[in-house]
Amino acid sequence: MEKLLTIKSVHIENVKGIENQTFELNIIPNKPSLLVAPNGFGKSSFAAAFASLNSVRLAISKDHMHQGDEDLKPKLSITVANGTGLSVLNANNTSNSISSSYDVHVISNRLIAKSTKRNMGKFTTASASIAIDPFVLVSRIPKKVYFSYSCTQMRVAFGRNGKILRNIEHLLNSSSFIGNIQEMYVLLDKFTGTRIQQKIDAVLKKLNHETGTAEELRLWAASNITNDLAGIDCVNSVSALITTIGSDSQDQVDALLSAYQICVNYTKDKDIFKCACKYRSYLYDKAGYEKVITSFDTTWKNIRPAESAGKLIVEFPAASNISNGQRDSLCFAVWLQKVNNSQNRKDCILVIDEVFDYLDDANLVAVQYYISNLIAERKSLGLKIYPLILTHLNPIYFRNFIFKDQKVYFLKKSNPALNQHFKKLIINRSNSTIASGVAKHHLHYHPIGVNLRIEFQALGLKETWGDSEIFHIHTQTEWQKYLNGNDDYDPFAVCCYVRVKIEKIVYGKITSDGDRTTFLNTNGTKEKLGVADAAGIDVSETLYLLGVIYNEGMHVKEHVDNSSPIVAKLENLTIRKMLVESTAG
Incomplete structure (x- = not known):
């Protein structure tokens, strides 16, 4: 494998x-x-x-x-x-x-930036605009050359039973065939070899000796010359290509005879054949570009590929005229x-x-x-x-x-990384034995602590963290590492500290016991801030914006780098300033 x-x-x-x-x-x-x-x-x-x-x-x-x-x-x-x-x-x-x-x-x-100069008497003025660089699709358009194929002439050259040959124009118009035949020139060059020509002459002689309609001749050929033609490598390889692309579901003898015609047409004038293939490929490419651009182009500018100075390019309108x-x-x-x-x-x-x-x-x-x-x-x-x-x-x-x-x-790898004990806690936070306690006392602020050591031990979590006060001491330690510029802090613990600290500060500003109770019983930091707002507390817009930071740190995905995207935010100087100011109350 x-x-x-x-x-x-x-x-x-x-x-x-x-x-x-x-x-x-x-x-x-x-x-x-x-x-x-x-x-x-x-x-x-x-x-x-x-x-x-x-x-x-x-x-x-x-x-x-x-x-x-x-x-x-x-x-x-x-x-x-x-x-x-x-x-x-x-x-x-x-x-x-x-x-x-x-x-x-x-x-x-x-x-690209584009400058246009205008002469105004003795003065020259320049105006700037934004343009879209023209796109060169084809750097050199090939010569306009067509295949010199004629089924009638091919049949005449074949001999008295030339009628057995089918017209192969469809092959010369097939993008798949043209794309692949250009990879076979070395093989086609062997067609003119003495031994191969002797084999071809023998096949033609046998076939032209027979009589009957075109269909009768094909039936005879299937039994009598198929192996002879298949034994010629270049003919057999082209025949295999023809069969692969499914041209009119030709049977083996038809595919071999069509391959014979390709070989003859190639050797008659190799330069014309190769140039015709290049030009045909160019036409297919051009049509492909037109189809794709048309499917995307919803502008009134009617953007299309155009031939210019021997190249195929697509020009776009000024940036101001296209979204x-x-x-x-x-x-x-x-x-x-x-x-x-x-x-x-x-x-x-x-x-x-x-x-x-x-x-x-x-x-x-x-x-x-x-x-x-x-x-x-x-x-x-x-x-x-x-x-x-x-x-x-x-x-x-x-x-x-x-x-x-x-x-x-x-791309930006971070030294700060998610503590594996913290990761296990986040993954198990929904377990029924700890879900309510962890949500209220660990991952959000609550003035009363909770002790879930037994439950944490049963789940294989860090036992001491079952005590919410000890857990918050850990997050505060990681926060201090972050403030001091250490590169070994746990970004998830920092996010947790920020969330709990913000909730604590806002909770402390609420004076009504009823509003305080509602605040503690409300799920989600954003929703808690809404309760404070409704209670007449002036909640800074910054606290809502920081939700992008502290909420991301409360969700872990398996088999991905969870730390780097959070660290990238935490190390942004503006966000650092927002975090410090918001937790200083």
Whole structure:
């Protein structure tokens, strides 16, 4: 069984904001992989490293050089694991071994600043606008060449029983056939060999010696020359291709005779045949682009691919005339179609730089559909694709990321990590023996403590934490570590401390015994704050905003990195300031 080639790690040096960093990933092929990191971390630098790859080297533009220093040499390395060992592929400013194994594509925002100058007498004025960079779909349109095939002429050349040949125009118009036949030129070149021609002449002589209708001749041929034709490798291979694509459900003899015609047409003029294949492939690609763009284009600008200066391009209207969602989904669709049209028979790394973060629900579903189809298409060809989707949103908490089998990786790894005793407590919080007590006295504020040591011991939880007072001493200790800048604090304990502390402060401001009782008996911090609001307490908007922080720390998901997304929030300077101010009362 073939081992899956996982991308174990990516190492980047001197590209934009990345000086020297290794990302431990273990990316599995043919699955959407979401790479999560906060804004400012360096996701665009990650994407720029891959976008700078060409076939021979890592060509970093001046804008993407680390610190703008041309003397700092860029490097991109990929470590691949196949279950039996590791291999490292490198690219730098002079070489590139990555391109030998992978076809790399990067999808990112295509907005550019555009300046328009106008001469006003002796003065020149300039106005700025935001444009969308034109998209080159095909960098060189091939010559307009058509196949020089004529069924009538082929039958005449075949001999007296040429009527046995079927018209193969449908094959020369089949995108699947044209796409595959271009991989078989070396085999087709053998058709003109002396021995093969002797075999062909013998078959034609036998067949032309017979009499009867076309159908009678096919019946005779099925029993008398099928093995002869199948014994010729190039004819048999083309016949197998014809059978695979299911052209009119041809039987074996028809497929072999059609393959014979392909071989003859190829050898008659190889240049014309090859050029015709290239042009036919281009037409298929163009039609594919038009279909995809049309399905996404809901603007009044009627965006379509156009031929210009020997290239096929798609131009977008000014950014002011198209919404962000329309722009991003259109660009995304075009890029995916370009990847799908790639003729390289190599595995593919597809980096998607934050395109997902700004799409509305409908377009987000649409682009996920196209990615899923692309994965399926690559798998059907026996190829692997690694879709790396860079995002600042944690997909675990957003319902719009709905891939069936998506994998989530956090680029920014954190030293602070979830305490395993705390994790077990969160997982078991709903157990009937402790649910009520833990909810009221551990995870929320209550002026009276509770002792659940016996119940905690029975569930295999940390026994001393059954005493809510001891538990809160632990969360306060972790909070102090966080305040002191230590990197070994438990982010979940910090979130718990913040929630309980905020509730305690607000509770202390309530004067009515009835409102206090209602506050303690109400489920949920947001709802408790609402009780205080209704009681005339001035509850700061900040306390509601911080719900995003302390509520996330009260839920654990198995088999994922729970800590990194919370730590990313806790280490945001503004959020730190909000936390400190809100717990100082």
